[in-house]
Amino acid sequence: MEIEISLVPEIITEIAGFPITNTFFMTVIVSMLIIVGSYILSRRISTVPRGFQNIVEIILESLLGLVDSVTGNRAQSKKFFPIVATIFIFVILSNWVGLLPGMGTVGVEQVHHGENVLVSFVRSPSADLNLTIALALVSVIAAQYFGIRAVGFKGYLGKFFVSPFKKPYGIGTFVGVLEIISEFAKVVSFSFRLFGNVFAGEVLLIVMLSLVHYIVPVPFLLLEVFVGFIQALVFSMLALVFFKMATEAHH
Amino acid sequence: MGELALSLGINGKLFIAQLINFAIVLFVLYRFAYKPVLRMLEDRTQRIEKGIADAEASQKKLTEMTEKEKDVLSEAKKQAKQIIMAAEDQALKNRDEIIANAKEESTRLLQQAQKNMEDQKMQMINEVKKDLGTIVLMAVEKVIGEKVDHVKDAKMINDAINEN
Numbered sequence: 001m002e003i004e005i006s007l008v009p010e011i012i013t014e015i016a017g018f019p020i021t022n023t024f025f026m027t028v029i030v031s032m033l034i035i036v037g038s039y040i041l042s043r044r045i046s047t048v049p050r051g052f053q054n055i056v057e058i059i060l061e062s063l064l065g066l067v068d069s070v071t072g073n074r075a076q077s078k079k080f081f082p083i084v085a086t087i088f089i090f091v092i093l094s095n096w097v098g099l100l101p102g103m104g105t106v107g108v109e110q111v112h113h114g115e116n117v118l119v120s121f122v123r124s125p126s127a128d129l130n131l132t133i134a135l136a137l138v139s140v141i142a143a144q145y146f147g148i149r150a151v152g153f154k155g156y157l158g159k160f161f162v163s164p165f166k167k168p169y170g171i172g173t174f175v176g177v178l179e180i181i182s183e184f185a186k187v188v189s190f191s192f193r194l195f196g197n198v199f200a201g202e203v204l205l206i207v208m209l210s211l212v213h214y215i216v217p218v219p220f221l222l223l224e225v226f227v228g229f230i231q232a233l234v235f236s237m238l239a240l241v242f243f244k245m246a247t248e249a250h251h
Numbered sequence: 252m253g254e255l256a257l258s259l260g261i262n263g264k265l266f267i268a269q270l271i272n273f274a275i276v277l278f279v280l281y282r283f284a285y286k287p288v289l290r291m292l293e294d295r296t297q298r299i300e301k302g303i304a305d306a307e308a309s310q311k312k313l314t315e316m317t318e319k320e321k322d323v324l325s326e327a328k329k330q331a332k333q334i335i336m337a338a339e340d341q342a343l344k345n346r347d348e349i350i351a352n353a354k355e356e357s358t359r360l361l362q363q364a365q366k367n368m369e370d371q372k373m374q375m376i377n378e379v380k381k382d383l384g385t386i387v388l389m390a391v392e393k394v395i396g397e398k399v400d401h402v403k404d405a406k407m408i409n410d411a412i413n414e415n
Contacts (some may be wrong), residue, residue, distance in 0.1 A: 008260030038283035045287045086277045134269040
């Protein structure tokens with residue numbers, strides 16, 4: 001069987017002109033998982049934790065601890081926590097869901113360029129730039145929001161637009177322009193870092209699987225589990241750090 | 252730019268869908284996971300803190316009570332000792348008094364008895380003296396009234412005595 005590695009997520013089907021790609025399909029599955037999990041959790045939450053609640057509590061508590069360690073301020077942590085934790089949970093599940101068996105094997109047959117190609121259902125949502133850019137945009141826009149909330153609209157704009165007649169004469173203006181560029185660069189670096197890592201992992205696994213079918217891909221699979229965790233952590237931590245930086249008044 | 256987006260698989264519809272999807276997940280997680288779990292974590296922290304504080308307070312109270320108890324006990328012991336000593340003193344004093352009283356009473360009684368005896372003796376002597384006179388008188392009458400011989404005399408005397 002020919003291996004087809006596509007940078008672009010493959011379209012499984014189309015519903016009313018809306019393309020359903022395999023990554024979007026997996027995104028919906030991940031979302032459902034989270035929603036159902038949250039619902040179950042909220043129904044049987046109790047002061048004495050048991051089973052599932054324990055696991056969720058450990059995860060959320062350590063995430064809150066992490067946020068605290070960056071902000072150093074519980075009130076601010078509580079503002080940042082929902083979005084940071086959601087990014088972490090969503091990204092880590094997206095990364096891991098692509099490692100499920102069926103990757104590159106279970107799917108629909110399609111004709112691409114006159115050839116029969118198997119389009120897999122299973123592809124990590126993070127291996128789709130639509131998702132990663134969306135998440136990156138959410139993070140960067142949230143950072144602007146937190147910044148404006150913390151130091152005021154004028155104060156926040158003062159970070160980017162500095163009069164060239166102020167003390168360091170022009171240097172401040174230049175730095176301001178750099179700040180603007182860096183805000184856009186953040187979107188690109190956020191999205192392409194996650195996309196690149198997860199996509200590369202998928203490619204690696206597909207290649208290993210097609211070269212040696214048994215045992216050998218296992219270490220790579222474990223490596224990808226680790227990479228999935230690290231990338232989720234990196235994404236959420238960077239978002240957190242940017243939030244924190246945005247809320248700090250410039251000097 | 253459009254071509255680049257196409258070759259990277261960026262699609263406006265999918266992009267918006269992903270944004271909305273993320274927003275939904277964020278909302279659901281916030282509403283059903285973060286809020287209740289964080290509130291509960293806080294609750295639990297407070298409860299545990301309160302529990303520890305309570306335990307410390309009760310421990311402190313306990314030591315205080317023990318101390319107090321000790322104080323009270325020693326105080327009670329001291330008082331008991333004092334009471335016993337006082338009672339002993341009182342008892343000794345009472346004993347002496349009673350003995351003295353008894354002695355006095357007994358001497359008084361003795362004296363009274365002696366006096367009584369003396370009185371009786373005197374009375375008896377007086378009575379005897381009076382009786383003796385009569386007896387003598389009678390004896391003399393008998394002696395004078397009858398012829399006296401030795402035998403009669405003796406008999407008479409005996410009779411007189413026996414009569415008495």
